[in-house]
Amino acid sequence: MSSPEPIKFTDGAAYERFMAPWSRSAGTLFLDWLATGPGLAWVDVGSGNGAFTELLLAKSAPSSVCAIDPSDAQIATARQKLSAKQVELSIGDAMALPYDANRFDVAVMALVLFFVPDPRKGVSEMIRVTKPGGMIASYTWDVMRGGTPPQPVWEELDAMGKPSARPPSADISRFAALKALWAELGIRDVETRELVVERTFADFDDYWLSMVVSSPSGVVGNLSDGEKAELKRRLQDRLPASAKGEITVHAWATAIKGRKVA
Numbered sequence: 570m571s572s573p574e575p576i577k578f579t580d581g582a583a584y585e586r587f588m589a590p591w592s593r594s595a596g597t598l599f600l601d602w603l604a605t606g607p608g609l610a611w612v613d614v615g616s617g618n619g620a621f622t623e624l625l626l627a628k629s630a631p632s633s634v635c636a637i638d639p640s641d642a643q644i645a646t647a648r649q650k651l652s653a654k655q656v657e658l659s660i661g662d663a664m665a666l667p668y669d670a671n672r673f674d675v676a677v678m679a680l681v682l683f684f685v686p687d688p689r690k691g692v693s694e695m696i697r698v699t700k701p702g703g704m705i706a707s708y709t710w711d712v713m714r715g716g717t718p719p720q721p722v723w724e725e726l727d728a729m730g731k732p733s734a735r736p737p738s739a740d741i742s743r744f745a746a747l748k749a750l751w752a753e754l755g756i757r758d759v760e761t762r763e764l765v766v767e768r769t770f771a772d773f774d775d776y777w778l779s780m781v782v783s784s785p786s787g788v789v790g791n792l793s794d795g796e797k798a799e800l801k802r803r804l805q806d807r808l809p810a811s812a813k814g815e816i817t818v819h820a821w822a823t824a825i826k827g828r829k830v831a
């Protein structure tokens with residue numbers, strides 16, 4: 570069995586087809602649950618192509634947003650869609666945020682913490698840049714319990730002996746691991762929530778384009794034409810279509826929020 574390449578987000582337009590619709594559904598539930606007031610200074614760590622940043626601008630009425638991601642391709646796409654004056658986009662890493670201490674009211678990671686090589690360091694950085702009493706929050710797909718949108722693709726590739734890369738810090742998606750980390754780092758008033766979402770694809774071709782062809786490098790890997798045909802056949806057998814031919818897939822995420830000691 571060959572070992573998979575790590576997942577890399579190198580195409581902001583492909584991310585729009587693959588994950589952005591999922592990010593918008595789960596991000597809506599996440600932001601409703603955070604229930605922050607308007608006029609706050611936010612940092613959006615691992616902002617990707619701006620799908621979640623756009624949502625938080627629309628729903629949470631921030632005074633400012635610093636959005637940061639290590640992928641220049643993701644940031645380039647975000648630049649095209651985010652023209653709001655109050656958004657500052659940067660290329661950078663969650664493990665070493667280029668911001669002064671005690672700057673933000675709210676620090677968030679949306680679908681990011683499980684990609685951060687050392688989640689403890691990443692959350693410590695969010696705490697450092699947040700004001701005392703400010704909010705530190707994150708959500709990730711529930712990878713360990715099968716809640717990730719590409720789970721059907723992963724499982725079929727596993728069965729074919731062509732395993733797909735998983736997020737490198739997937740263990741942090743467990744509620745127990747999240748709660749332990751937030752407690753260890755002294756975050757107060759901690760609450761958790763499961764976020765359940767679904768996405769309906771117009772037909773199997775739409776599913777294939779969105780969840781396989783547009784997936785980031787490392788997910789599908791270098792399949793031969795024959796292997797692609799086998800994956801297609803397996804997914805068609807596995808995913809029931811409605812009378813109209815639509816395919817609906819569910820996913821769920823683990824979310825956590827708390828406050829920096831005042």
Ligand SMILES: C[S@@+](CC[C@H](N)C(=O)[O-])C[C@H]1O[C@@H](n2cnc3c(N)ncnc32)[C@H](O)[C@@H]1O
Binds near residue numbers: 592
């Ligand atoms: C699934 S996307 C989420 C993007 C966006 N937050 C959203 O909800 O649509 C994961 C993002 O994490 C970014 N990422 C990966 N490693 C990171 C790190 N060490 N620090 C910050 N972001 C990282 C990737 O470049 C990618 O854009």
